Amino acid sequence: MAAELAELLSIASGLLDDAAPRFVEGIGAPSAVQKGRNDFATELDLELERTLSARLHERTGFPVHGEEFGGPQLATGTAWVLDPIDGTFNYSAGHLLSGMLLALVRDGVPVLGLTWLPGLNQRYAAVADGPLYLNGQQMRPLERGKLSDAMIGFGSFNIDGAGRIPGIFRFNLLGALSRLSGRVRMHGSTGIDLAFTASGVLGGAVVFGHHPWDNAAGVALVRAAGGVVTDLLGRDWTIASGSVLAAAPGVHEELLDLISETADHVRGEVEQ
Template sequence: MSDEIDTRALLAIAEAAVDEAETTFSAAVGAEPSVMKSPGDFATEADLSVERQLRHLLTSYTGLPVHGEEYGVVRPGEPVEINPNDDKADDLDGPRRDRSDSGPRTTDADALDRADADKNPGLDELPETCWVVDPIDGTANYAVGNPFCCILVSLVHKGEAVVAVTEMPLLGQRITARKGHGLYVDGHPARPMLPSDPGVTQISFGSILSQRRGNLPISYRQDMLNAIGRTYPRMRVTGSCGIDLAFTAAGIFGGTVTFSPNLWDNAAGMLLVREAGGVVTDFNGDPWRPGVSGLVAGEPEVHSILLDHIRSVPIGTAARNAQEIMDRGGIR
């Protein structure tokens, strides 16, 4: 595919696919966990169904491969199945998981430890152009009927998101963007990001007590929350990285601090924030990349203040090599 791609047509295709998948999403709200992926992380049958549907639609409409949370990278014509031997999916998705086509997934501690030691290949290992899908971001919310959950679809071309859709079916809102053409909320151009007022600005914050492997130490996150709260006392925890980034782009939140190392959680929202005029980096102020647990985004002034607070917090004793972690902007 050439450097010039038709992002207008591809955004329309992404929205059409999401329109169809939204019905499946909405019909199963409250679904119980059915697939245990790792400690503190699970999927419902709806996650699997929505991703399969999006994969079928996106590849049928465009012929492009899809990289998603539940099935890794699948190219057109390949079967869509949970594959324990999909090394590319494991490397891109973070901690390695044992996968089975029947019954719940189980996690092998030795396999996870091996994956933690592997070098994350990053964006250069993706197909040059591919869709990135999170069928249900905020699955824990979805499973209990909490409306803070969403469908995330983005198109990544040469390592950069150029199309993004964040669909929030239970909130009745859709936020979209294509590179160089601004942010749209429910089909209308979004207002520019406004200067912050610390007395009213809300800051969203990622999981504080996550049990998942590979994330920043809980004590470090709590210290960070306290530090940021001294400037921005109106902190919010939604349970959805996708909504945090989308609401930041739309100006509902002045900024966000998230901890997911996964491309599918962050790719769409990063483009939304940038197209709204915001800034997105890792905790070291460098471009975020898959495998790094630490992303900060927001209106430029808010982003700068958040970074200052983050840098002021010691990483804590839970880390084996604090300097290496900070150099990389987070923990893989």
């Protein structure tokens, strides 16, 4: 198993390396496909997903579930999960905080995670049991930390937004968090928030989204680094989870307590 995963990680890393120059070339690409309110894809999203999906399947035999074209269900079996451009708004605007996310999922559990940030020349990779590698160098496991000392990545929101996790809850949580940490960061990229958490740049990340292509790679990285990953209610994260709370030990517990206090009056709305 370990040897197989190491070989698959090597193959996937090589394919992302091959795609990185094209990714960089397309930074600033305009919207090409509207997917919904405040959501779109560029031509590079489509191109990169087609190319990487075909090559991953050819080299490994496993199917690919991508953001743009879908794929097999992920609760059982083995499949790659691909986001060819995470942080699409950033990417289209010429902002360098964007990247390519790839995970291998077996029976709903991410066993490989890769986050390539070509604009920053950073490549994060890990097998589920660790260690975490950044640009090929082994990183030290995350140490126990305190929320008051940590930067925290925070997901974007519209205060008037409804849905699974209402905007007003996110706003209230941001306010409560600001009282304990003056170092909240909104990067506009789930992949970056989770990769930075895995490497210790951030002490934690609060992710309101539920899409597996956004979350699976980063979950694998944080777990490999010795971090704690749950949903916002403290339940073990699964591929079907509707949110992510990832953080260093100690910081995670403090964040979870803060979320619980904030959510008491809207707990039924936060996530079912």
